[in-house]
Structures are given as structure tokens and as C-alpha cells.
Amino acid sequence: MTELESLSLSILAANIIIFNIIGNFGNLNLVWCTLRKRELRSRSGILLAVNAVYQSICLVSLLFNAALIISGKKISRRDCFSIDTLFMIAGSQQATMAFSIALDLFFAVVYPVRYRLFNTKYYFLVLCGTSWTFALFFMVYAWMMMNDDILEFCTVLVAMPPGVVSLWTDLNVIINFGVLGVYLATFLVLKFKCELS
Template sequence: MALTTFQFLNQIFIASEIVFFNIFGLFGNLNFIFLTATKTKLKSKSSYLQCALCFSHIICLSFELPNAGLLFTGIQLKRNQCFPAISIYIFFICAQAVIILMMTLDIFIIVFFPAFYQTVTTWKYLTGMLTIPVVYSSGIVIWGFLAMDDEIVMFCNPPLALYHTVSRFWTFSNVIINTITLVLFISLILLFYYKGKKQKSDTRKIMKRLKVSILFFIFTWYIGLLAADLFVALGFTGPTLIFMMSNLVFFVLISYSQFFYVVIWRSPEYRNAFFEAWSCIPCCAGLKEKHIMSTKISATAHSHQAASTVSST
């Protein structure tokens, strides 16, 4: 009886996490798309690519809500019932990992092929960048449909909804994708460290706002993905597997929800646009005024420092 009570309390806790991160994450992702769409100075090929990531995370967060319902009811579905129900979720959960890689590649293109980045049309650039995520995600989903059976799955989530062989390939390929992303991103960080101020200001701004967010995503996604595969590989089953797999959703929910909040922390442009958009709310209006004042003070201090440097030389 104590175990059943513990499981029920754990389910309530996880369901509460899902609801909280849906509110928190959906607000952030929708705001990023809204600000990019309505503020001309925020529109760029890179920001549109980031909007694709936010849209993917909106879908992923939304599909976690039915999982919260299943946690309360304890209903177990067959794979041929579960997989079709969350196939859209699986498509976007696959796509978002590759989009993160494309965002890293985007910075490489800006740094090493600036002429190409400036001259290529936006729709051609985005089509090229999003083709790989679509092809990869479509392949996983199609394979998932072809391989699904009537086995009862303990929990209706992507690692278990996919047939064992497909799930292992999905996990392994995601680890490879994330590793490539991490290697590329570390290379970029080292490049920026050695080149310093020689980089263009726009490139530095993109790097500044993406550095923490991408690293945050990689490590939270790594934890959730590797642990889920490890639990299945170790042979955990029944209530133990349900408990361990369901609690991993915390790391996944963080990866879906953090992007916008890291951006407004790291990017004055997005932070100012956010305060301006929500200036009707007293607290946001106050924060906007403080942000403007701090920006002016910082600019004045920088000007005095520059002037002192010039006079001393």
C-alpha cells in the first residue's frame, strides 16, 4: 500500500511538472516567435531558424499534456495505439535535435561564408537548413509505423512507443547528432575566444545569445536520452521502469522550455523588445525603464573609457 501511495504521489509530481513547464515553456516559445515576427530589427535568417526550434518545442510540450493524463489514470496502451497517437510528437522531437545542429552550422556559415549568407535568399537558406531535420524525422516516423506491433508499452512516450530496434537507432543517432553539435559548438567558442573583437558585432550577438542555450539543451537532452536508453538496456520493467522513465521528463521539459529565457537574459535586443511588448503590465514597464537606464549608463561609461584611452595615447 505504501508503494502504491508513493507511486501515486510521484505521478502527481510529474504531472505537475508537465503542467508547469507547459505554461512556462509555451509562454517563452510563443513570445520568441511573436517578437521575431513583429520586430523588424529581430528578423534574420538565424532568428527564423530559431523560430523553427521554438515551434518544434511548442508541439513537444503540448504532446506532454496527454502523458500527464496517463500518469493519473495508469492506462497502458499497445504500441499500435500509442505510436500513431504521438507520431507527430516523435516527428518534432526528432526534428528539434537536428535543428539545434543546424543552428550551430548557421553560425559557422556566418563566420566562414559571410558573402554567401548575405546574398542567399531567406527562403532558399531556410529550405536548405530545414530539409535535413524533415528528412531525418520523416524517416524515423515511417520506420516506426512499419515496425510497430501490438506489445503493451509501460508508458506512452517516444522511447517506448518506437519499436525496440527503431528506438535504439533513434537514441544512437541522436547521441551522434548531439555529439557533432557539441564538437562544432566548442570549436566555435574556441574560435571566438582567439579572434575576440575581430568578429562582426552581429555575429558576436548571435553567439552570445546562443552559447548558453545550446549547451543547456545538449546536456539536458543527453541526460534524458541516454538514461532512457540505459534503463531499457538494463532490463528494467514494470513499475520500476515507469517510475524511472517518467521522472526523466524533467530534463526533457527543461530542454523544451529554456531557449527564450536564456535569449532574453543574453540578448539586450530581445530583452528590450519583450519589455516593450508587455509594457502594459506594470512590472514589465518598470523593468523596461530600468533596462533603458542601465543601457544608457553602460554606454556612457564605455564612451568615457574610450575617450580616456584615446587621450592617453
């Protein structure tokens, strides 16, 4: 490994640690406030808190990657994937949960009366169940395609077999564009409603 590669990996490990401190501080405060304040325990507030938990799981999982990067040890893809399993599950859930949060806002704006009548238990079951299904699909698919290639360092993007990671990345990009589309549609509906009144 060249000196530049070693420096790059050290910077990556330092960034993981810094973002863990800052990110978990914000996420834990969001979850704590949601638990303590009744007015924050709306559907939207609970969905945000759930997403913050997923984000914290991703951040803490990255600490194992930082330790491996600092140690300089090479690792097999199978072992790396085992280390990154929690990140993979929580990261997959984050993308779909962001889409669920956007849909939640859209439903609240476009169908306010129906939104209040939704059965909360089933509402959360559908939204969270969708994210679990997405995550579990990729876990099973990755295990089916797994190999024992030796990796220079371990992150979630190299832990998954190449065909799996490209599909996972493509679907996450599509989901993120979907989030933007739903927010844009919500904005346009709000703008239209304001112009009518």
C-alpha cells in the same frame, strides 16, 4: 502498480504540466517577438523561432501523455505511438534544427560575405528539409517495426519499438555532440580572429 510507482507517475504528470506552462510561455514569446520585430527576423532569429515552434509542439503533445498517466490506463504501443506522432516528428526536427542553428552561426562567423549572399529561400529549404527528412525516416521506420505490446504508460520513448528508439536516441546524442563540436569550432575561429586583429 505499487504506491511508489503511482507517486512517481503523478510527479511525472505534474512536471509535464508545469513545463508546458513555463516552456510554452517562453516559446510563444520568442515566436511573437520574431514576428513583430523586423530586426529579429534574421536567418538565425527565424531558425530559433522555428525551433521554438517544434518545442511547443513537443510540450503540448506531452499533455496527452499526462492525461493517460493520470488515468492509469494501459495502452498498446501502436495506440501510444499514434498519440505521440506529433512529438516524434517535432522532437526529431528539434535535434537537427539545433544542429542547423549551430551551422548557421558557424557560416556567419567563418564565411560572413558568402553567408550574406546565400539565397535565403534555398538556405531554409536545405536546413528545414534535412530536419523533415530525419523525422520522416523515423516515422516510417517506427511504423514498419510497430507491434501491439501493452504499455504501463505512454511516452515517446516507449511508444517506439525498442530497436527504433535505440537508433533514434543514439543519433540524437550524436547530433547533440555535433552541435557542441560546431559551437566549439565557432568559438575557436572567433578566438583566432580576435588574436590576429
